[in-house]
Amino acid sequence: MFQVLALDLEGTLISNAMSQIPRPGLFAFLERCREMFPRVVMFTTVNEVRFRAIARLLVEEGYAPAWFQEMEFVQWQGKTKDLSFIPGAEIITTLLVDDFDAYVHPGQEAQWVQVAYFDYPYLTTDMGLTQVLQQLDALTTATVCATVQSPSTA
Numbered sequence: 001m002f003q004v005l006a007l008d009l010e011g012t013l014i015s016n017a018m019s020q021i022p023r024p025g026l027f028a029f030l031e032r033c034r035e036m037f038p039r040v041v042m043f044t045t046v047n048e049v050r051f052r053a054i055a056r057l058l059v060e061e062g063y064a065p066a067w068f069q070e071m072e073f074v075q076w077q078g079k080t081k082d083l084s085f086i087p088g089a090e091i092i093t094t095l096l097v098d099d100f101d102a103y104v105h106p107g108q109e110a111q112w113v114q115v116a117y118f119d120y121p122y123l124t125t126d127m128g129l130t131q132v133l134q135q136l137d138a139l140t141t142a143t144v145c146a147t148v149q150s151p152s153t154a
């Protein structure tokens with residue numbers, strides 16, 4: 001069972017920290033993530049002050065649910081998003097949604113859920129977040145099935 005979902009910001013949920021264009025389906029995506037995972041955290045190269053400002057605007061404009069501006073923010077350093085920077089999180093039960101493979105920490109490839117880079121011209125028909133939800137659904141369902149089946153095989 002997955003416990004923690006780490007979300008990238010730029011190119012995943014919004015265009016980038018400059019233009020801040022929300023990706024189509026953002027509100028519903030965030031709400032669904034919160035239903036599916038006990039803990040959802042922000043794991044981004046954007047600093048926390050900047051993230052909070054961006055999040056507040058997205059909430060005010062109705063693109064994101066209220067909890068988004070107060071969500072847990074991961075402090076980290078280095079070249080890759082090592083999931084061990086998430087306090088108390090077990091790597092094996094953590095997933096990272098990110099558009100950029102270079103941020104995936106060596107050895108943690110299995111925890112990565114790749115999302116298509118949200119890029120110019122920022123189409124309103126973009127399906128990136130919908131596709132991620134399908135992947136997350138498949139991953140969490142597969143884990144539940146494996147858990148249910150394990151007693152009979154033991």
Ligand SMILES: [Mg+2]
Nearest residue numbers: 008010011099
């Ligand atoms: Mg990104």
